[in-house]
Amino acid sequence: KLEEFLNFKQLKTSLKEAILLDYYTAGFWWAKEMNFSLIQLSGFMDLLNFLLENLSDKHMTLGDNLKELGKAMAGIGETDSERTGDLNFFSIEQAKAIIDYLNISLFKHYKLYEYLFHSPREELVISNE
Secondary structure: OHHHHOOOOOOOOOHHHHHHHHHHHHHHHHHHHOOOOHHHHHHHHHHHHHHHHHHHOOOOOHHHHHHHHHHHHOOOOOOOOOOOOOOOOOOHHHHHHHHHHHHHHOHHHHHHHHHHHHOOOOOOOOOOO
């Protein structure tokens, strides 16, 4: 279903599509295991997409993308009278878990994702297998 939602048409021959599908699938199942509500799950998947788009489309460095993550998560745990960010439906504990997950899944491998998005390469397809 995620393959259809992401509109991946060349999954069997595109390394990029296969890696992105794997990343989004792993993120989805992690969020499900965290027992996120539907709105939290949607917000988390949107955050994954936002950070990957920053890398792929805007060519953001690791430092700049970390700053964007900080801005997106600003206000989590604050009361209604204080400034709140877009992701204020997460608790502080959930926000910490999200940051830990992003650290091991995206930020730790940032150079690899930069290579995936920005390095030209030849794709040799020997067979459909």
